[in-house]
Amino acid sequence: MRELILRFRYTAIRPSLFLGLMALVLVGLVVPATSRAAEPADSAEHSVARLWNEALLEAIRNDFARPTVHARNLYHLSVAMWDAWAAYDPRAQGVITNASMNPGRNEAAREETISYAAFRLLTWRFAQSPGAADSLQSFVDLMVELGYDPDFTSTEGDSPAALGNRIAEVLIELGLTDGANELDGYGNRYYQPANRPLLPVLPGNPNINDPNRWQPLALDFFIDQAGRPLPTGEPEFLSPEWGAVTPFSLTPADLTIYERGGHEWWVYHDPGPPPYLGGEGDADYKAGFTQVALWSGLLDPTDGEMIDISPASRGNNTLGTNDGSGWERNPVTGQPYAPQWVPAGDYYRVLAEFWADGPDSETPPGHWFTIANFVSDHPGLERRVEGRGRPLGALEWDVLTYLALGGAMHDVAVASWGVKGWYDYIRPISAIRFMCDNGQSLDPQGPSYHPDGIPLQPGSIEVISAESAAPGGRHAHLAGDSGQHIGKIALRAWRGPDYIQDPETDTAGVGWIRCENWWPYQRPSFVTPPFAGYVSGHSTYSRAAAHVLTRLTGSPYFPGGLGEFHAPRNEFLVFENGPSVDVTLQWASYYDAADECSLSRIYGGIHPTADDIPGRLMGAAIGEQAVALALRHFNGRATLRGNGRTGSPGANRRVHR
Missing domain, CATH: 1.10.606.20 (Vanadium-containing Chloroperoxidase; domain 2)
Known part of the structure; x- marks a missing residue:
């Protein structure tokens, strides 16, 4: 079943066909629930929009940590629910649809439209998520809890469910042409890093080419901020071309288009x-x-x-x-x-x-x-x-x-x-290590001077000297067995993950380290x-x-x-x-x-x-x-918005x- 969903996601099918096929797929999803979706919200106390928002937030927690992608998911769900609500309001205007339903219909009709729009959109969006098994099931569970048939996929007629399906269909279609590169997994199309990767487990930053540009990190394994391991320890730049994605309220007057490497930015x-x-x-x-x-x-x-x-x-x-x-x-x-x-x-x-x-x-x-x-x-x-x-x-x-x-x-x-x-x-781990590799930039007459070095701060950033590295000195543990590190930069900082064996009991603390070994206050499997x-x-x-x-x-x-x-x-x-x-x-x-x-x-x-x-x-x-x-x-x-690509x-x- 999971392979079937993934194949749907990577095949250039129209959302209308997807809705028809989804009824078959969902039959296999109705199994005992294991998801935590919607737990923070009680359906007896919160609106149906709140329940779907909570379901999305939980699905995000079970997905890769992609702030751009999930900002878009949050926005598109919000648009789906707004347009569904506005269809029953005599004054409000939709964002991407402008349906007009009888405003005299009861609140239940509005809630049904919102739920079908949310369910179809989220089922599409999270079909390839690493947490898809739980997330898709949670969406089904919520539909059933609310009393709706998750297998109803028709977009024909003026029923609340059909309208919700149509709103989702429009959003899915727009999502395929809004510049996010959704069908290719939101991958980059032309960005290339200017620097070779930094290996944080090794001292310094010897491989950097340009200290003003971003540098990838190479780790034994990378666990993103959602706690998800990535298949490579060298994650690529997330969404460097996202500036060309269709916005909500940004206007052409706000936009500057640059060109570099034959591409627009x-x-x-x-x-x-x-x-x-x-x-x-x-x-x-x-x-x-x-x-x-x-x-x-x-x-x-x-x-x-x-x-x-x-x-x-x-x-x-x-x-x-x-x-x-x-x-x-x-x-x-x-x-x-x-x-x-x-x-x-x-x-x-x-x-x-x-x-x-x-x-x-x-x-x-x-x-x-x-x-x-x-x-x-x-x-x-x-x-x-x-x-x-x-x-x-x-x-x-x-x-x-x-x-x-x-x-x-x-x-x-x-x-x-x-x-x-x-x-x-550039990020701090790359810049700080680069500057410290060069030396200090405060005193041109002092030891280890370099114009691109780090400024000295007595008591916090110092040059390791023979005196400070002498037995009993503040840098004695930094000099090396044969004094090979004398002349390097010492930094009083958080000591890093090497000082933590058990996160439940250990604290790294602060002390003098060689600046070439500086770590941000982050997990060693994430870093930056x-x-x-x-x-x-x-x-x-x-x-x-x-x-x-x-x-x-x-x-x-x-x-x-x-x-x-x-x-x-x-x-x-x-x-x-x-x-x-x-x-x-x-x-x-x-x-x-x-x-x-x-x-x-x-x-x-x-x-x-x-x-x-x-x-x-x-x-x-x-x-x-x-x-x-x-x-x-x-x-x-307001006026109805298209895909915005004419911006x-x-x-x-x-x-x-």
Whole structure:
């Protein structure tokens, strides 16, 4: 049965034929359920749209960690459910279909249309997933639980089920022509890396050709952020050509089309180039990647540093900065926030792990759907669009929220991965090791000087000298048996996976290491996401999502002025033991959560500030575009969208490299 599904996926059949064949396939899927899909939502308490959103989030957790692909899946499911809902509303307009059903029909008809549209689309999309056995079964289970026949595939007539099947058919058809290369497994068509792979288990970075371009990693085996092993230990760049995928709200005026190597590179909301070593922004390059190395040295919960991580001391930043010093009082209740003092190293580690979205993750765009669902469940939320007007029912609120958030997350994937593909920027592990291989760049008269070296920081980044490597010296363990490492760079940082034998009991800690052996705060089977760093997807996704939630709810604040996530002592961290105390992440506003997510990537060794801030600015613009367009659909003032592939007229065109 699985082979049959895979053959359908790779054969260029029309979705209408797929729907006809699916009835035969589904007969073999109706077996006792083993899936966890939809468990977080109770069908007696949540809308049908929420149930299908939860089913998709669980399917994402069982798939490869592909944030671009799953941002698109979240968006397309949101469109399917929105168009199904809008068909029964006399004012609202669909995104890709404009069916008009009798608005007097009861809510059950609308729920049935939504379910058939969601079921057909998700069954198509996850037929080749590594978790297909569980995911496809979970979709069948949900249909049966809701009282629908999963074997009904007809698109003829005006029944709610047939309309749902037609909506799914249109989306599947569009998905084959939207630039995502779905039928070829979303594979790359022309991108080639500029650098040979880095082998992190070996010291240094001797194979790099261009220290300003992305470098693949070669591992014995690679386990992605969803906990899925890939067939090769050298994963290719994920979605470098994604800028050409059909967006939701991005416009030709936002687009610049570059040319390189005879191919087009589509970039929306172009932030301009990142800082380059040996070129424009040399000092910023060194400072940014040095900051990542230095912050790695803050991940020790035993160093005695205690900080207040409550909103009383953190958050309230100006957009594009980290200038906030917290909130004097809860902006919703007017009461002061209770302080929460914890070891700084525990907070930074929890931060890095929570926002890393792995393992078993719904990926960053899905993470913000879980936050949106938390907000929707809160008894303090009033479901009024932009905080005013009539209260919305659960289903109406959910489909509108999902359309706005799904459109924003998809457009972030299109825009930020377009930037990633064009600028093709280096990651910290490659840059830090490269600079340290060269030496130090602070003192031209000092030992081991090189203009492309890392700047020295006394007590944190130093040259291993005969004196510091003498018995009892701080670098004695780094010099080598015959002093062969004297003159290399020592770094006080998180010591890495070699110091962890049992993640449930061991902590690597912080200490002096040779900088050529630096690791980000990640699993040794993952190390760094397999795509370029600039711009940060986490920063862009998070700021866009925060803006969507702010606009829709009419308030920048979590209900009650407090959002929380609890990380229990010695139970939360994945690749080392910890935290050493209970840690509860807290945010007053959606923007505070987004900014904390951005900073977490520096602590995790994944991004420098140069990746972060432009992503926040892009996210703010994209979030506003997406929510504004979603509200136009809600108010009946939008136009029907096609596949969007005519979006290049009006774009800026530039030829580079």
